[in-house]
Amino acid sequence: MYGLCKxxxxPNTSKNxxxxxxxxxxxxxxxxxFKNWTSGNHEVDEFIQITQLIGRDPYEALEWIECDRFKNIEYLAKEGVELFINTIWKDGYIEDLDYENKQWKRITEMKVALKLFT
Ligand SMILES: [Zn+2]
Known part of the structure; x- marks a missing residue:
C-alpha cells in the first residue's frame, strides 16, 4: 500500500x-x-528510548540533545526556577533516513524556545 521499504x-505498511x-x-x-548518547540518567534514557521504539515516524520520537547542539542562545525571562530561552538547534528534527549515509536526514538549523529548570 505504501510501496516497498528502501x-x-x-512492503511498507506503516500508517500515515x-x-x-x-x-x-x-x-x-x-x-x-542507543549506545551513542546518554542523558546521564538511566530512567530518562529509557523513557527516550521507548518513544523512539514505539513512534510511527522518526519525528514522533524524543531525542537527547547535548548543549553544544544549540547556538545563538537568547535569554528571555526567569520566573522562579524556570528560565526561558530562544535558541537555534543546529541539527533540527529528524525527517527521514538518508539511505546512502545510513544516518538520519534532518531539517538542519531550527529555531526553538526552551524552558530550563535551574
Ligand atoms: Zn524496512
Whole structure:
C-alpha cells in the first residue's frame, strides 16, 4: 500500500507514513544509536528510548540533545526556577533516513524556545 521499504525491500505498511523506510528499519536505526548518547540518567534514557521504539515516524520520537547542539542562545525571562530561552538547534528534527549515509536526514538549523529548570 505504501510501496516497498528502501532498505529491506519489504512492503511498507506503516500508517500515515511518508518515509521510504518501514517501521522495523526505522526502529533498528534508533536502536543502533542507543549506545551513542546518554542523558546521564538511566530512567530518562529509557523513557527516550521507548518513544523512539514505539513512534510511527522518526519525528514522533524524543531525542537527547547535548548543549553544544544549540547556538545563538537568547535569554528571555526567569520566573522562579524556570528560565526561558530562544535558541537555534543546529541539527533540527529528524525527517527521514538518508539511505546512502545510513544516518538520519534532518531539517538542519531550527529555531526553538526552551524552558530550563535551574
Ligand atoms: Zn524496512
Amino acid at each position: 532498505e529491506c525491500r519489504q 507514513h511518508e518515509s521510504e523506510w518501514c517501521k522495523p528499519c526505522i526502529t533498528k536505526h534508533f536502536q543502533q544509536n
